Amino acid sequence: MSDTPARYRTKRRVEFRDTDAAGIVHFSAFFPIMESVEHEFLRSIGVVVMPSHDSPDSLTWPRVSAACEYLGPARFEDILDISLIVERVGTSSVHYRYEIDCETKPVAIGRISVVCCQLGSGGKLTKKPVPDSIRSALLAND
Amino acid sequence: MSDTPARYRTKRRVEFRDTDAAGIVHFSAFFPIMESVEHEFLRSIGVVVMPSHDSPDSLTWPRVSAACEYLGPARFEDILDISLIVERVGTSSVHYRYEIDCETKPVAIGRISVVCCQLGSGGKLTKKPVPDSIRSALLAND
Amino acid sequence: MSDTPARYRTKRRVEFRDTDAAGIVHFSAFFPIMESVEHEFLRSIGVVVMPSHDSPDSLTWPRVSAACEYLGPARFEDILDISLIVERVGTSSVHYRYEIDCETKPVAIGRISVVCCQLGSGGKLTKKPVPDSIRSALLAND
Amino acid sequence: MSDTPARYRTKRRVEFRDTDAAGIVHFSAFFPIMESVEHEFLRSIGVVVMPSHDSPDSLTWPRVSAACEYLGPARFEDILDISLIVERVGTSSVHYRYEIDCETKPVAIGRISVVCCQLGSGGKLTKKPVPDSIRSALLAND
Numbered sequence: 293m294s295d296t297p298a299r300y301r302t303k304r305r306v307e308f309r310d311t312d313a314a315g316i317v318h319f320s321a322f323f324p325i326m327e328s329v330e331h332e333f334l335r336s337i338g339v340v341v342m343p344s345h346d347s348p349d350s351l352t353w354p355r356v357s358a359a360c361e362y363l364g365p366a367r368f369e370d371i372l373d374i375s376l377i378v379e380r381v382g383t384s385s386v387h388y389r390y391e392i393d394c395e396t397k398p399v400a401i402g403r404i405s406v407v408c409c410q411l412g413s414g415g416k417l418t419k420k421p422v423p424d425s426i427r428s429a430l431l432a433n434d
Numbered sequence: 435m436s437d438t439p440a441r442y443r444t445k446r447r448v449e450f451r452d453t454d455a456a457g458i459v460h461f462s463a464f465f466p467i468m469e470s471v472e473h474e475f476l477r478s479i480g481v482v483v484m485p486s487h488d489s490p491d492s493l494t495w496p497r498v499s500a501a502c503e504y505l506g507p508a509r510f511e512d513i514l515d516i517s518l519i520v521e522r523v524g525t526s527s528v529h530y531r532y533e534i535d536c537e538t539k540p541v542a543i544g545r546i547s548v549v550c551c552q553l554g555s556g557g558k559l560t561k562k563p564v565p566d567s568i569r570s571a572l573l574a575n576d
Numbered sequence: 577m578s579d580t581p582a583r584y585r586t587k588r589r590v591e592f593r594d595t596d597a598a599g600i601v602h603f604s605a606f607f608p609i610m611e612s613v614e615h616e617f618l619r620s621i622g623v624v625v626m627p628s629h630d631s632p633d634s635l636t637w638p639r640v641s642a643a644c645e646y647l648g649p650a651r652f653e654d655i656l657d658i659s660l661i662v663e664r665v666g667t668s669s670v671h672y673r674y675e676i677d678c679e680t681k682p683v684a685i686g687r688i689s690v691v692c693c694q695l696g697s698g699g700k701l702t703k704k705p706v707p708d709s710i711r712s713a714l715l716a717n718d
Numbered sequence: 719m720s721d722t723p724a725r726y727r728t729k730r731r732v733e734f735r736d737t738d739a740a741g742i743v744h745f746s747a748f749f750p751i752m753e754s755v756e757h758e759f760l761r762s763i764g765v766v767v768m769p770s771h772d773s774p775d776s777l778t779w780p781r782v783s784a785a786c787e788y789l790g791p792a793r794f795e796d797i798l799d800i801s802l803i804v805e806r807v808g809t810s811s812v813h814y815r816y817e818i819d820c821e822t823k824p825v826a827i828g829r830i831s832v833v834c835c836q837l838g839s840g841g842k843l844t845k846k847p848v849p850d851s852i853r854s855a856l857l858a859n860d
Contacts, residue, residue, distance in 0.1 A: 595739035596737050597738065
């Protein structure tokens, strides 16, 4: 494992529902897009995204913060090039950065931090250290 | 109780997120608006909208169909005048019609049909007759 | 061209934002999904989805009605198999039907009707006959 | 005008579409809520939110950044108490902070920064100083 943070690259097309009356992607629409990329990344490294309430020792990743800077507009049908970078894995937290470009022009830079929790009965959440196997998978470079 | 169906009137302001790049309310945005009016109506007649999974005999109302005709555009900040009409209460079903106007011009006519279900453990749904007390409340005219 | 209506098949994964507190896809979320499939279909047959306000003779397709029947639940990460069927092309209208399945179980059947309009300056819309070239493309079977 | 930043207080009810399959408000749903509060605030101080493309000297306020920390869950039908605080008005920028509580428990703290722009023909945006009259209105305490 090198010092270079892991980077997962993918694409998303801007759908019409992502736009608003200013003719561009609504600022809030980048957040579900970033989350869908996180989920795609987790599936790609074999981490279960949505545990069953029934299975013991189920891990889930509630968000503790989310942020986005808007650098340029994106429009309907644009293809967004999205890089997810695992910036840091703390004891219980994972910090993702997102670089979102369109035709090499920067559109947005986002950040989402999540915390590793065990999902108990009744939806009760208990903070847990990130298991070593998941930590390694999150930090591995392709 | 007369033969006139019950009608519940309320208003909603068009928020910016409801719009799209055509400059008008996105066609899909009317559906959450209609649902929020249904929930406001149910609260107004004392029907619990979202039962707890824990409480026995909890009733919930999954949607079986939804439809909308678009008669004219609505734009950001428009005030929508919305009438919910209880068109029919079947054995287990409730059929709502929605008339959505803006400054007396028709914008949309919607229909949502729901079915009365008991919510069991694990989210299991069992179709139930609409209880008489709820049937009366749904059909009462103010 | 046979009598069989044109059918365009594609897939969509259920994203977390599509779900609601009942644990399933929110009924309204199927409408943007259906629209995104329509747009993918139109791109596949070479029809421009979102014309520029500047280009003369730009055609756009505002929705006149949308409907959906819900046949079974879909959940986060489910892969939806979606068929778009061009049910009918009228003088100025196009009527789409959508069959949405998940692992061969029916989830929803939708209908969206659009009308062919010329987009003039200031966003003014004028109803137009569907051009023959587009009519042929809409009705062609792969 | 004192040194206390202006604070605008309002409420929002959590709608069902705001929730997700974890049973709580989806993290992205706070952003349109914050924006709708900003717009309500601007209307309350007489600032036009959405200028016409036709009117000269129209001002609009594109977002340059948005962020949210999540402090506790909010659920369907919860009433959110929301305070918008004008943290700072720069030469061309306005920085809002949002404090979102539910029954006195903190739910989220958000930040949105916008920049004052003139809306020209074709949707072209040019950064402008915040006019003095708007600056005073933004900073005034009720």
